[in-house]
Amino acid sequence: MILTVTLNPSVDRALEVDALVRGEVLRAGDSHIDPGGKGVNVSRALLANGLRSTAVVPTGGAEGDQLVDLLKGEGVDMLAVPIAGRTRSNITLAEPDGTVTKINEAGPVVSDAEFAQVSDAVLAVASAADWVVICGSLPPGPSIAAFADLCERLVAAGSRLAVDSSGPALLAGVAAGAALVKPNREELAEAVGAEPATLGDVIEACERLRAAGAGAVLASLGADGAVLVDADGVLCGVSPVPVPRSTVGAGDALLAGFLAGGARGSAALTEGLAWGAAAVSLPGSRMPTPADLDRTHVSVTPDPDPSRRLHP
Ligand SMILES: Nc1ncnc2c1ncn2[C@@H]1O[C@H](COP(=O)(O)OP(=O)(O)OP(=O)(O)O)[C@@H](O)[C@H]1O
Ligand SMILES: O=P(O)(O)OC[C@@]1(O)O[C@H](CO)[C@@H](O)[C@@H]1O
Numbered sequence: 001m002i003l004t005v006t007l008n009p010s011v012d013r014a015l016e017v018d019a020l021v022r023g024e025v026l027r028a029g030d031s032h033i034d035p036g037g038k039g040v041n042v043s044r045a046l047l048a049n050g051l052r053s054t055a056v057v058p059t060g061g062a063e064g065d066q067l068v069d070l071l072k073g074e075g076v077d078m079l080a081v082p083i084a085g086r087t088r089s090n091i092t093l094a095e096p097d098g099t100v101t102k103i104n105e106a107g108p109v110v111s112d113a114e115f116a117q118v119s120d121a122v123l124a125v126a127s128a129a130d131w132v133v134i135c136g137s138l139p140p141g142p143s144i145a146a147f148a149d150l151c152e153r154l155v156a157a158g159s160r161l162a163v164d165s166s167g168p169a170l171l172a173g174v175a176a177g178a179a180l181v182k183p184n185r186e187e188l189a190e191a192v193g194a195e196p197a198t199l200g201d202v203i204e205a206c207e208r209l210r211a212a213g214a215g216a217v218l219a220s221l222g223a224d225g226a227v228l229v230d231a232d233g234v235l236c237g238v239s240p241v242p243v244p245r246s247t248v249g250a251g252d253a254l255l256a257g258f259l260a261g262g263a264r265g266s267a268a269l270t271e272g273l274a275w276g277a278a279a280v281s282l283p284g285s286r287m288p289t290p291a292d293l294d295r296t297h298v299s300v301t302p303d304p305d306p307s308r309r310l311h312p
Contacts, residue, residue, distance in 0.1 A: 003129035004039035008139040012036030014092040014284035035070040038135030041252035045287035061086030107139040151176035200306025237300035239277035253279035
């Protein structure tokens with residue numbers, strides 16, 4: 001069982017628009033509402049592929065109730081911790097060429113007492129989980145010290161911890177000795193203070209995060225695929241998608257597929273890339289099912305060309 005923790009979940013509303021024009025009234029085509037937040041998406045992707053997980057989510061207000069209903073509707077096993085604030089709603093505007101504009105709310109303030117309740121809920125069930133996967137932004141309220149403390153306690157208790165976050169929260173996961181971190185290109189650049197231009201730069205940045213405490217680094221690079229750096233060495237892979245439809249949640253699908261594939265070596269990276277590519281081909285933040293996965297287009301190599309330039 002995998003335990004996902006989304007400290008700042010959302011109700012995701014996606015609207016399809018012909019073209020984004022500032023200052024105009026835009027008429028939406030298709031629209032859909034999904035339960036959202038990065039850990040929630042990892043749970044949804046695992047479930048879509050028949051794998052068990054429990055999603056821990058602080059929830060509050062009408063949107064919190066809606067999130068719980070949406071998760072129930074999809075059959076996601078959850079542990080909802082009530083908070084006083086209102087769960088956020090995030091908006092996606094999707095254009096026909098695959099361009100996605102996202103507007104994410106900051107999220108409700110989570111008080112110290114509420115964060116302690118969420119932490120206790122996580123720690124109470126963590127020992128039964130194969131992985132504890134903490135994903136997404138931190139809500140306003142909890143200090144980085146409190147977040148770092150949660151990560152450290154999980155690692156000290158013997159949990160395999162994965163962290164997919166940004167800025168200080170990502171670095172706290174690294175410093176706590178997370179078994180896995182999953183930065184995207186921007187998060188990696190922020191973590192090491194340098195914009196990667198080549199595959200070699202990415203590998204070097206991943207090695208720096210490993211030296212700082214992370215067991216493995218899975219760097220997601222959008223159309224440039226993903227790089228895995230762990231104790232076994234370096235693997236790079238791509239899975240081209242001719243017409244991307246929506247990249248929302250692609251990183252979450254990549255992470256879920258990587259964990260489902262055993263979280264190690266070429267087989268796991270191949271699985272992650274297949275799930276990521278499938279998510280990109282689906283609308284909104286829809287997570288891929290087995291029927292959506294095509295592993296034949298994935299290529300993974302232990303011997304990448306470090307001078308390969310990333311897409312600008
Ligand atoms: N344009 C694309 N073409 C092909 N594959 C893509 C594309 N964009 C994303 N992917 C796949 O999805 C994975 C995750 O993408 P990305 O690096 O954008 O994650 P992310 O920024 O964490 O996404 P999110 O935060 O929306 O979940 C990539 O590693 C790749 O496998
Ligand atoms: O604001 P955060 O926590 O960084 O990201 C939240 C979010 O954009 O991430 C998911 C896609 O990865 C969406 O379901 C959700 O709206």
